[in-house]
Amino acid sequence: EHQIGIKNAVEICLKKSGYGGQTKLVFHKKAKTTKKIVLRLQCQGCKHVSQHPIKRCKHFEIGGDKKGKGTSLF
Template sequence: MDGLRLENEIEGEKTILMLKERRPIRHIVNIPKTRNTFCKGTKCRKHTPHKVTQYKAGKASLFAQGKRRYDRKQSGYGGQTKPVFHKKAKTTKKIVLRLECTVCKYKMQLPLKRCKHFELGGDKKTKGAALVF
């Protein structure tokens, strides 16, 4: 089991405390541009090569109901009407990969762990290679 195990014995009673281990944030993640993985599309349903790209959120629509409501409320006098979030705690975002099947064009998303630096199709590290500056 991962983590730290602390045992304490007080007056004949034994208590065990399990502390969860904090996983370190990975600094550099390098993912190849193609990946052979299972395709859930109705045409395939088998392992096929997939094209890998990084997910990016689309442009927010000005005509979505929430945006129209917010703009209407903000108009006129009265200043800021809704709370503005300031308590940002995270320093990294979770990376989401967008996998597209090269056979049937079925698309799926695959979330990765948090990392400071993400690279898609970068040079592979080789064992015993000298540092090049």
């Protein structure tokens, strides 16, 4: 399976190289701007790993500074 992918990549490189411009399309439109945040929780006893997805967000921080009463975060 891996060898087929390498052969295909070599064929594409050979086709793209040389005179005649871009023969294969290059995909530029990336639809997603955020990633899904996934928590990897591991059991202390049996070392079993479970993954829990959270919502999509651009920035995610665990254990950041807590905002106290009457204080600002910045």
